[in-house]
Amino acid sequence: MALQALKPKRSLRSLHYDITVGSLDGFVQQRFIVKVYWNGEHVLHFDSEKGQAKPQDQWAQAILRNRNWEITETTEFKEMGSNLRLTLSHILKLEDQKKASHSLQEMLGCEIKENSIIAFWEYCYDWKTSISYDLKTQRWMVSTSSTQIQAIKIKESWDKDKEKQKDYNHRVKGDICKRLQNLDSWTDLTERTVSPVVNVNHSDPTEENVTLTCWASGFYPRNISLIWLQDGDPLSSQDSQFRGCVLPHANGTYETWVSIKVPQGKEHMYSCRVEHNGKKSTYPVTLGEHG
Template sequence: MGPVLAMGLGLGLQLGVLGGALCGPHSLHYFNVVVSEPSPRVPEFVKVGYLDGTLISRYDSETGRTVPRADWMAANLDQQYWDIQTQISQNSHWVARVDLETVRSRAHTWQYMFGCDLLEDNSTRGYYQSAYDGRDFITFNMDTMTFTAADAAAQITKRQWEKDKTVAERWKNYLENTCIESLKEFVSYGQAVLERKERPTVRVSGKEGDGFLTLHCRAYGFYPRPISVSWLKDGEVRDHETERGGTVPNSDGTYYTWVSIEANPGEKDKYQCRVEHASLPEPQLYAWETESNLVAIVAGVAVAMAVTFLVVVAICRFIMWKLKSGKASGPVRQRGTDGGSDSSATGTVWGWTGRPQVSLLPHGTHSNPGLWEGGTETPQAEGWGEGGGPG
């Protein structure tokens, strides 16, 4: 056992102490990609780690370093951890490069993914699967301790791995123990972010053509990822008639999905989109607001705004009239205390000092209208740390 492998296992088996009490569902996945013909913008090797769909780490052969991609991972794991992960990723890069050496006649891509899930009932599962040039190659069944080959070429690898019993044993140990322990610790670091709930925004639309009506129901901005979106007709689920899009991530860490169904235009009022999500206290139903309904709503809002505008204009005119009528009422006289001649002014009462003493505006108002009240984003000999795996 090499030093990198020993360090990876040693650290990995210590993980999970803080997160032992956490319940699922949670997942920890690592994705590795190697290409035979890299370019300036396409590194030869890339490895990324995801916890519950959130990017937590990244390594690529251009930078040569494993770095945290979540603030709470950087804050809780010291530089020694990331140095060890860098060594594991560099070893993974070497192994993946060797796997491609025999097929250098043209550009090729080797991908593999491994990880584990902690389910709601606290049970676990693990998996390893690989692909060659975008096609399934070989997968590992942890329950049967066997490998499944997707084609004739993969049969050679399958026979080699199953002949060497330690390959399956190493994968099983990693997926059942090290991976789950790592998952629990990482979740404890980012629990506030990972276990938040964000309500989906739902939009229903329709488009008629060729005698059919296609209804679309889109849900976006929700977290966590699991969601159920379905079409109902007269209150009954119509899954067999529904076309579904995948649940994909947004740049802000939330998710998006959609479903559509074809309907008879005359039966559009019978359809509803039902959405179930952890952020909702109960399933929500959404119907298509047709264009005529939308026009009526917009018209109603426009009328209300117009009425409000007219009321405001009328009030302003009334106030201006009151101000003008006050000035037009003529001078107000007050006899001086010395018994001399009267002094006069328009809009104010002048005392014997010749300075304005009392405003003619109604009590509680100001001459400035602005002051009025109310204005105002191949398992081999490499290290098996928590992010390395035996592959």
């Protein structure tokens, strides 16, 4: 990425790529979208139908003006979209998905805070957390709450694919993290932490069970933990907690959710604990929003 350092380094910096493709009636669509977030700001947007990357703000336009970023970034985005289309095609074949529409979202990036570097690479199928790469074990991981068969099948396939592991070291740990290390803050960006707005609610009961959902939105930085508690104790990993993806908003903040099914009439026994940027808060099961 042809960008130039302008200011001293911030305590928290991040570079995040978000690529999305879709399918209809078993066929992967040609169109794909790529969004780039730098330090929580949506800086570049690529729509394959338009064929070129565009800066998303006046200050981004000023920094990128008269540079060759349009060629270099557009080429990279097209490669990202092509690879993700192939991945979605592979998933559809594994599941023999011939009907309905599906989406696949790839999120990869790097965060640097002081001397700590955190890289991530995740895939979300139909907007639910499916599979992510674990740097410590160097293996693909399916969420403990995931019951999606396709996530397990794709993990088994990728665990055998040594090239996929090389992709992580090259694309994420290598290219993106090194790229971020060479970037400094832009003049118009300031250090910020945005706490999540949390909404805990429940659905209408079915078969004597109630679905409880804990939503967190509008937060930055990206890392967050949502855990269901029963009588104040965290539920164990084998409990059926269903998790959504951590999705970016256009304003640079994020949203996510976690849900669980509980017996009707026992809702009062459950609460949601949210941990973000070192702060912990617990929310009971009520209708309404909590800041």
